[in-house]
Amino acid sequence: MSKISQVFAEESSYFEGMRVSGLKKRVVERIKLQVSRRLSVFAAIVLCGFNLAAQVNAQKPDEDVIRVDTKLVAFEVSVTDKKGNPIRGLQAKDFDLFIDGQKRSIDFFKPIKKHDTDRPLSVVFALDVSGSVTKEELVKLRAAMQQFIKRLADYDSYFAVMTFGMQVKTLQSFTNKPYKLNKTFRKIIKSDRGLSTHAYDAVDDAIRLLRKKSPRSLNNKLPKRVVIVVTDGYPVGDTVSPSTVIERANNTETSVYAVILPSYSRLSGNGKPVLTLFEASGLVEQTGGRSFYAVKRDFEPLFRALAEEITASYALAFYPEYGEDSGKTFRKVEIKAADGFVVKQNRAGFQLKDDGQKRED
Numbered sequence: 607m608s609k610i611s612q613v614f615a616e617e618s619s620y621f622e623g624m625r626v627s628g629l630k631k632r633v634v635e636r637i638k639l640q641v642s643r644r645l646s647v648f649a650a651i652v653l654c655g656f657n658l659a660a661q662v663n664a665q666k667p668d669e670d671v672i673r674v675d676t677k678l679v680a681f682e683v684s685v686t687d688k689k690g691n692p693i694r695g696l697q698a699k700d701f702d703l704f705i706d707g708q709k710r711s712i713d714f715f716k717p718i719k720k721h722d723t724d725r726p727l728s729v730v731f732a733l734d735v736s737g738s739v740t741k742e743e744l745v746k747l748r749a750a751m752q753q754f755i756k757r758l759a760d761y762d763s764y765f766a767v768m769t770f771g772m773q774v775k776t777l778q779s780f781t782n783k784p785y786k787l788n789k790t791f792r793k794i795i796k797s798d799r800g801l802s803t804h805a806y807d808a809v810d811d812a813i814r815l816l817r818k819k820s821p822r823s824l825n826n827k828l829p830k831r832v833v834i835v836v837t838d839g840y841p842v843g844d845t846v847s848p849s850t851v852i853e854r855a856n857n858t859e860t861s862v863y864a865v866i867l868p869s870y871s872r873l874s875g876n877g878k879p880v881l882t883l884f885e886a887s888g889l890v891e892q893t894g895g896r897s898f899y900a901v902k903r904d905f906e907p908l909f910r911a912l913a914e915e916i917t918a919s920y921a922l923a924f925y926p927e928y929g930e931d932s933g934k935t936f937r938k939v940e941i942k943a944a945d946g947f948v949v950k951q952n953r954a955g956f957q958l959k960d961d962g963q964k965r966e967d
Contacts, residue, residue: 678714680828680859680923682894682952684915685943692918693947701922701949704940705930714923718830718916720760725921726829727763728780728820730812731836735796736771736803738838738867743903747836748791750905755784757913764821770808771797772843780821802843805884809833809862810846813854828921831860832895834912838867839882848887855893856953863895863916865908894952926958 683701685693698715718725731751733739739747755765767778767790778790812833820829833855855862868879879899884890890897896915898908922941930937938955 677925677958678828678923679926679956679958680714680921681939681941682830682859682861682919682921683941683943684894684919684950685947686950687947692914693943694918696920696943698922700944701920702942703922703924704942705937707938707940710924710927712922713925714828714921716828716921718761718919721762723762724827725762726824726827727758727761727832727916728766728816728824728829729758729763729832729834729916730766730768730815731834732768732770732805732808732812733794734771734803734805734835734837735769735794737796738803739796739836741796743867743905744794744796746903747905748794750909751791752784752788753906754909754913755787757910758917759784761917764824766812766815766819767791767794768808768812768815769794769797770804772802772804774804774808774811776811776815779815779819782821803837803841804844805835805837805839805841806844806846806848806851806887806889809835809889810851810854813851813858813860816860817858828859828923830916830919830921831858832916833860833862834865835862835884836865836867837884838869839864839884841884848889852887852889852892855889859952861894861952862889863912864890864897865905865912866897866899867903868899868901892953894950896950930958 685696687693694717696717698712701712701715703710703712716725718727733747755763764780764782765778765787766776766780767787769775769777777793778786781787816831816833854860864884866879866882866885869882870877871880879901885897889895898911900908926937936955936957939951939953941949941951943949
């Protein structure tokens with residue numbers, strides 16, 4: 607625009623310098639008006655060009671961004687070596703995806719990375735306060751959860767806190783403010799009332815919280831959704847069945863992890879923890895989670911391992927082809943990784959609604 611102003615100034619000074627009378631002045635004024643109009647038109651054309659270029663650049667899609675809508679079918683996978691160590695740094699080309707045995711292309715691939723807002727983390731702590739945890743263990747548990755949050759500080763992460771016994775309570779909805787979470791942790795107390803432990807109800811409420819109360823900044827993104835349950839593993843008095851919770855977890859791409867306060871049997875004689883009802887339900891295994899045993903009631907190493915596994919996961923997604931988008935058939939999905947790595951999926955397959963949309967019961 608400065609060059610346009612310069613041209614106009616030069617034209618104006620030229621005409622101002624002319625010594626003319628009567629008729630010549632009127633001619634000069636008319637010419638000046640025409641020049642001014644032409645320059646205005648030229649400026650408008652230049653501005654339109656700038657705006658058009660800006661719109662084109664704004665519409666140009668980023669290679670790593672895809673619009674997340676209700677038709678996109680997503681899977682969370684974690685990859686480990688044969689020793690169980692998480693594998694990071696894999697790319698889409700390192701995976702093969704099969705639907706009912708037929709190889710398919712991957713439309714969307716995104717690992718979890720630090721300082722990356724495209725793959726936020728949403729974590730719900732569901733803590734058993736029915737009597738399984740002593741006051742001393744609660745102190746250790748608070749410290750371990752605080753360290754867990756610090757380890758995820760460089761990620762786009764949000765946390766919520768729930769407790770359960772006879773009742774399920776939400777103590778803190780989603781926040782990324784550590785001081786709010788620390789304040790909430792200090793409120794957690796052991797409950798000695800009642801004989802029920804509503805673990806499945808708690809996970810069900812956590813899934814609902816993840817689906818309905820996640821921060822608005824997560825809209826149109828594909829978050830990693832996690833429920834971390836700390837319990838002795840013996841639910842009593844639940845109103846919802848494990849199979850229903852598994853289905854709802856699968857439909858919302860939620861993985862359930864368990865920190866188990868183990869029990870032992872004298873009859874087994876092998877010194878290994880007894881398989882709990884919570885684990886036997888399949889809720890952890892069938893949602894792509896993992897169980898950790900607090901053998902020495904030392905929670906810090908367990909939550910450190912949890913942070914490593916959760917942040918080493920990948921999102922793979924695709925748009926169903928014609929015939930796959932009907933809600934009549936369950937489609938089995940198998941995801942394999944290169945080099946013989948072990949892949950753990952958050953679900954075995956998918957089944958859309960009759961209108962081709964994702965199920966979110």
